[in-house]
Amino acid sequence: MPSAKLSQVAEAAGVSVSVASRALNGHAEKFRISEETTRRVRRAAESLKYRANHTARALRLSKSGLVGVVVPDLSNPFFASIARSVSLVVESEGYSVVLADSREETDREVEVLKKLSAREVEGYVVCPVGRQSDHLVEIKQSGTPVVLADRTFPDSDLIQVTSKHRLGARWITELLLAQGHRSIGILQGLPGTLPNTQRLLGVQDAVKGDNDAKGDVLWTVAGDNFSQQSGCESTRELLAIQPSITALFAFSTPNAMGAMRAAAESGKSVPNDLSMVTFDDSPYSDLMAVPLTTVDQDVGRIGTTAASLLLDALSGARKKRRHVQEVPVKLLKRHSIAKAKTR
Amino acid sequence: MPSAKLSQVAEAAGVSVSVASRALNGHAEKFRISEETTRRVRRAAESLKYRANHTARALRLSKSGLVGVVVPDLSNPFFASIARSVSLVVESEGYSVVLADSREETDREVEVLKKLSAREVEGYVVCPVGRQSDHLVEIKQSGTPVVLADRTFPDSDLIQVTSKHRLGARWITELLLAQGHRSIGILQGLPGTLPNTQRLLGVQDAVKGDNDAKGDVLWTVAGDNFSQQSGCESTRELLAIQPSITALFAFSTPNAMGAMRAAAESGKSVPNDLSMVTFDDSPYSDLMAVPLTTVDQDVGRIGTTAASLLLDALSGARKKRRHVQEVPVKLLKRHSIAKAKTR
DNA sequence: GACTCCAGCACAAACGATTGTGCATTATGT
DNA sequence: ACATAATGCACAATCGTTTGTGCTGGAGTC
Numbered sequence: 001m002p003s004a005k006l007s008q009v010a011e012a013a014g015v016s017v018s019v020a021s022r023a024l025n026g027h028a029e030k031f032r033i034s035e036e037t038t039r040r041v042r043r044a045a046e047s048l049k050y051r052a053n054h055t056a057r058a059l060r061l062s063k064s065g066l067v068g069v070v071v072p073d074l075s076n077p078f079f080a081s082i083a084r085s086v087s088l089v090v091e092s093e094g095y096s097v098v099l100a101d102s103r104e105e106t107d108r109e110v111e112v113l114k115k116l117s118a119r120e121v122e123g124y125v126v127c128p129v130g131r132q133s134d135h136l137v138e139i140k141q142s143g144t145p146v147v148l149a150d151r152t153f154p155d156s157d158l159i160q161v162t163s164k165h166r167l168g169a170r171w172i173t174e175l176l177l178a179q180g181h182r183s184i185g186i187l188q189g190l191p192g193t194l195p196n197t198q199r200l201l202g203v204q205d206a207v208k209g210d211n212d213a214k215g216d217v218l219w220t221v222a223g224d225n226f227s228q229q230s231g232c233e234s235t236r237e238l239l240a241i242q243p244s245i246t247a248l249f250a251f252s253t254p255n256a257m258g259a260m261r262a263a264a265e266s267g268k269s270v271p272n273d274l275s276m277v278t279f280d281d282s283p284y285s286d287l288m289a290v291p292l293t294t295v296d297q298d299v300g301r302i303g304t305t306a307a308s309l310l311l312d313a314l315s316g317a318r319k320k321r322r323h324v325q326e327v328p329v330k331l332l333k334r335h336s337i338a339k340a341k342t343r
Numbered sequence: 344m345p346s347a348k349l350s351q352v353a354e355a356a357g358v359s360v361s362v363a364s365r366a367l368n369g370h371a372e373k374f375r376i377s378e379e380t381t382r383r384v385r386r387a388a389e390s391l392k393y394r395a396n397h398t399a400r401a402l403r404l405s406k407s408g409l410v411g412v413v414v415p416d417l418s419n420p421f422f423a424s425i426a427r428s429v430s431l432v433v434e435s436e437g438y439s440v441v442l443a444d445s446r447e448e449t450d451r452e453v454e455v456l457k458k459l460s461a462r463e464v465e466g467y468v469v470c471p472v473g474r475q476s477d478h479l480v481e482i483k484q485s486g487t488p489v490v491l492a493d494r495t496f497p498d499s500d501l502i503q504v505t506s507k508h509r510l511g512a513r514w515i516t517e518l519l520l521a522q523g524h525r526s527i528g529i530l531q532g533l534p535g536t537l538p539n540t541q542r543l544l545g546v547q548d549a550v551k552g553d554n555d556a557k558g559d560v561l562w563t564v565a566g567d568n569f570s571q572q573s574g575c576e577s578t579r580e581l582l583a584i585q586p587s588i589t590a591l592f593a594f595s596t597p598n599a600m601g602a603m604r605a606a607a608e609s610g611k612s613v614p615n616d617l618s619m620v621t622f623d624d625s626p627y628s629d630l631m632a633v634p635l636t637t638v639d640q641d642v643g644r645i646g647t648t649a650a651s652l653l654l655d656a657l658s659g660a661r662k663k664r665r666h667v668q669e670v671p672v673k674l675l676k677r678h679s680i681a682k683a684k685t686r
Numbered sequence: 687g688a689c690t691c692c693a694g695c696a697c698a699a700a701c702g703a704t705t706g707t708g709c710a711t712t713a714t715g716t
Numbered sequence: 717a718c719a720t721a722a723t724g725c726a727c728a729a730t731c732g733t734t735t736g737t738g739c740t741g742g743a744g745t746c
Contacts, residue, residue: 003460005732016696021734031735032693051461055407056732058398059701065462066441074430080423087417087442096462098409099430099440112434118394119408119439289632348702359726364704374705375724399702402731 004048012044013037020045024052058120067310068116070100070109070126076226078280078299079127082149085303086125086310093311095122102129104225110135117144123310125149130193133158145313149306152194154324159313161306161325165195165279168295168329169202169249170209172277175293175333176247177210180340181275185238186220187231187250187259189279199251199279219245223255231258239266246340247275253282256292271338281332291334301327347391355387356380363388367395401463410653411459413443413452413469419569421623421642422470425492428646429468429653436654438465445472447568453478460487466653468492473536476501488656492649495537497667502656504649504668508538508622511638511672512545513552515620516592518636518676520553523683524590524618528581529563530574530602532594532622542594542622562588566598574601582609589683590618596625599635614681624675634677644670 010020015037022031023041044050058064067090071079087097098121100112106129113135116124123145128136133153140146140158148160176184186203189196203218219242223230231254238245239262248263250256256278260270268274270290281296305325353363358380365374366384387393401407410433414422430440441464443455449472456478459467466488471479476496483489483501491503519527529546532539546561564581566573574597581588582605591606593599599621603613611617613633624639648668 006734007732017733018697018735019695025734027735032695034694037694051457053402053732054462055398055401055405056701057734059396059402059703059731060733060735062398062701064398069442074427075420075424077418077420077423080420080426081418083423083442084417084444087444091443091458096458097442099412099426099442100434101427101430115434115439119397349704350702360703361705361727362725368704370705375722377724380724396702399731400704402733403702403704405731 004045004050006050006052009041009045009048009050012048013041015041024050062120064120064122065095066098066119066121067095067314068100068113068119068121068124068126069097070102070112070116070124072102072104072109072127072129074099074101077282078150078297081299082125082127082303082306085300086307089304089307090311095311095314104129106130106132113139123147123314125306125310127151128153130190145310147306147310147313149302150195151190152324154194157323159309159323161302161309161327162194163297163302163329164326165198165329166202166205168279168297168331169199170205171202171329171331172279172293172295173203173206173249174210175331175337176249176275176277177206177212179247179275179337181247182340183217183242183245183247184219185235185242185245185248186218187234187238187248187252187255188220188222189226189251189255191222196251203249226252226254228254228258228261231255232262233258235259235262236265239263239268245274247277247337250276250278251280253278253280253292253294260289271336273341275337275340277336290336292336293334294332296330296332298327298329346396347388347393349393349395352384352387352391352393355391356384358384367393405463407463407465408438409441409462409464410438410657411443411456411462411464411467411469412440413445413455413459413467415445415447415452415470415472417442417444420625421493421640424642425468425470425646425649428643429650432647432650433654438654438657447472449473449475456482466490466657468649468653470494471496473533488653490649490653490656492645493538494533495667497537500666502652502666504645504652504670505537506640506645506672507669508541508672509545509548511622511640511674512542512592513548514545514672514674515622515636515638516546516549517553518674518680519590519592519618519620520549520555522590522618522680525683526560526585526588526590527562528578528585528588528591529561530577530581530591530593530595530598531563531565532569532598534565538622539594546592569595569597571597571601571604574598575605576601578602578605579608582606582611588617590620590680593619593621594623596621596623596635596637603632614679616684618680618683620679633679635679636677637675639673639675641670641672 006020007017010017019033020041023033023038028038069083069086071083074080102109109129125147127150130151133156136146137156146158148158152160152162221234221238223234248259250259263270263274270276278292278294281294349363350360353360362376363384366376366381371381412426412429414426417423445452452472468490470493473494476499479489480499489501491501495503495505562585564577566577591602593602606613606617613619621635621637624637
C-alpha cells in the first residue's frame with residue numbers, strides 16, 4: 001500500500017500542498033500559516049498515516065539521508081561492531097546506513113565506493129583495506145565527507161579515528177620485558193598499514209625505554225592476513241628459524257589462535273615455554289585453553305566517534321577537534337605470560 | 344562534484360533527453376534509435392562520466408534499489424555473517440543493503456521497519472527478535488516481500504529460511520545418550536521461538552528413539568538471552584536444584600561459555616564430571632579450554648538462500664520452492680563429551 | 687472612502703530521470 | 717506520382733517533495 005501522498009493530506013485538510021508541506025515541516029510561522037490550519041493538516045496527516053516519501057524529498061533536496069559504511073569483512077566482529085555503532089549513532093539523526101563489504105580487496109573497495117556514490121550517499125565511514133588512500137581523498141575532495149576508522153592514513157587530511165596502537169603495544173611489550181623476555185617474536189598484521197607500523201613502534205618504545213633490555217632481539221614475521229591459518233604457518237616458520245624465542249606477540253587474535261596451534265605442534269606449551277600476547281580482544285579470549293593477555297580496543301567507541309565525526313562534517317560544523325582521533329585501549333591481563341626461563 | 348546529468352549528455356550528443364535515456368538503457372531498438380546515435384550518446388556519457396542519479400530513477404520507477412536487512416544484534420557474528428552474505432548476493436543484482444539493528448527489542452524492530460519502509464526499500468531480510476510476527480505479515484500484505492531468517496514463524500506464510508534445528512538437536516543428543524547420559528540439563532534459548540522449540544523437539548526425538556533411554560530425565564532451564572552472563576546464572580541454578588545431571592546441552596555458545604564458568608565454580612570439570620555440547624558454533628570453539636562438540640549452522644548458506652529467495656520474490660518469480668527452507672547443519676565432534684559415570 | 691499593509695494561503699517551478707505519444711522526414715509499394 | 721508505411725527523433729507528462737513568489741480579502745490609517 002503506497003502510503004498517502006502529501007497531496008492527499010492537503011486535500012483532506014482543504015489546503016494546498018505547499019501549505020501542507022510547510023505545516024508538517026515546522027515552517028508554519030516562517031510562512032504565516034495559521035495555527036488552526038497547521039492543526040488541521042497535522043490531523044489529516046495522522047489519520048491518513050502520511051509518511052513523507054524519502055525518495056522524492058531526497059531528489060528535491062539532494063539529500064539522500066544515507067551514509068555508506070564500508071568494511072573489509074563484516075563477519076569479523078571487530079568491523080561488525082563498528083558498523084553497528086555507526087548505524088546506531090547516525091540513525092538518531094535521521095540517517096540510514098547502507099552497507100558494503102570490500103572483502104579485503106582494494107579493487108572492490110573502490111568499486112563499492114563508486115556504487116555508493118551513485119546512490120548519492122552523503123558521507124562515508126570506511127575501514128579501508130589498508131594501503132591505498134588516493135580514491136578516498138578523491139572522494140573527499142569531490143565534496144563528500146569521509147571518515148576513516150581503524151586503518152588510517154595520517155598523512156592525508158581525511159578525518160580518521162583509530163586506537164592508540166603504539167601505546168597499547170608498548171604497554172604489553174613492557175609486560176613481557178618485565179618478565180625477563182629478551183627474545184620476542186612478532187606476528188605482524190598487514191605491513192604498511194598504520195595500526196601495524198604504530199604497534200611496531202610501540203614495541204620498540206618499550207624496548208628502548210627499558211635500560212635492562214638493551215640488545216633485545218625482536219623477530220618479526222608477517223602473515224598475509226588475519227586468519228588462523230596464516231598465524232599458524234608464520235609461527236611454524238618463525239619457530240623453525242628462531243627456536244630461542246620465549247615470547248610471541250600476535251597482532252590479531254586469530255593469528256594468536258593459529259600460533260597456539262603451531263606452538264602445540266612443536267611441543268611448546270603456552271605460557272610455560274612460550275608466553276603469548278595479542279592485540280585485539282575476542283569475545284571469548286578469557287575462555288580459551290589459555291586465557292590470553294591482550295590489549296583490548298574499544299570498538300564501540302571507535303564506531304561512535306567515527307559516526308559523530310561524520311555527523312559533524314555533514315552538518316558543516318568546523319572541525320574543532322584534530323583530524324585524527326585516537327581512542328584509548330585497555331590492557332587485559334590474563335594468564336598467557338610466564339617468567340622467561342633462563343637460557 | 345554533482346556528476347553530469349542526463350540532459351548534459353543529451354546536449355553533448357546533440358539529441359533529446361528521451362533519446363539519451365533510451366540509448367543508455369538498451370531501449371534503442373524498441374524505440375528505433377539509430378545505431379549511430381546510440382554510439383554518440385554512449386560516447387558522450389562516457390566522456391562526461393555520466394552516472395545515472397539513483398534517486399531520480401527511484402522516484403520515477405518507484406524502485407529504490409534498496410533492501411532492508413534487520414538483525415537483533417550485528418555484533419553477533421552469526422547475524423553479521425547473515426547480513427554479509429545477503430549484501431554480497433543482492434548486490435550482484437544491483438541492490439544495496441540498508442542496515443538496521445533491532446537490539447533484540449521487538450519495539451525497536453517495528454520502529455526500524457517503519458523507517459525502512461519510509462525509505463521505500465523494496466524488500467526485507469529480517470532476523471526477527473522472535474515472538475511476534477504480526478507487523479511482519481502486515482508488511483508482506485502491503486506488498487513488500489519479506490524473508491525471515493533464523494527465527495521464523497512457520498504458521499505465517501512468510502518466506503523463511505532456518506537451520507534444521509530439530510535434526511541437529513537430535514543428533515547431538517544421541518551422542519550424549521550413546522555415552523550413557525541419562526540426566527541431561529538443557530540451557531534453552533528464547534522460549535517460544537522456533538529454533539528453540541524445534542531443538543527441544545529434537546532432543547525428545549532422540550530420547551524417544553532410543554529404547555535404552557526410557558525414563559531419561561531432561562531438566563530444562565531458560566535464560567533471558569544469549570549472554571555468557573545468563574548462561575552462567577542459569578547453570579548455577581540448575582546445578583543447585585539438580586546436581587545429578589551428567590551432561591549439559593546449551594542452545595548457544597555464549598551460554599555454554601557461561602555454563603563452563605559455573606561448572607568450574609561448583610568444582611565440576613568438563614567433560615569428566617559434566618559433558619557439554621552446544622548449538623551454534625563460534626569461530627574459536629575448537630581452541631577453547633575444552634573444545635566443544637557442537638552442531639554447526641551454515642550461516643553463510645542461510646544468508647545466501649535468504650537473499651536469493653528475496654530476489655526471486657522481487658523479480659516476481661512464482662515461488663516454486665516451499666515457503667520455508669531448511670538448511671543443513673553439521674555435527675562437529677570435539678572433546679567435550681565423556682562417558683557418563685555410573686551413579 | 688481610498689490608501690496601504692499584512693495575514694494567510696495557492697500557484698508553479700524545480701530536482702533528474704523514464705516513457706507514451708506526436709511529428710517530421712524518408713522509404714516503400716503500385 | 718500518390719498514398720502509405722516505416723524510420724528517427726523530440727515533446728511533455730510524471731514520480732512526490734520543497735520553496736520562491738504572487739494573489740486575495742479584510743483591517744487599519746488619515
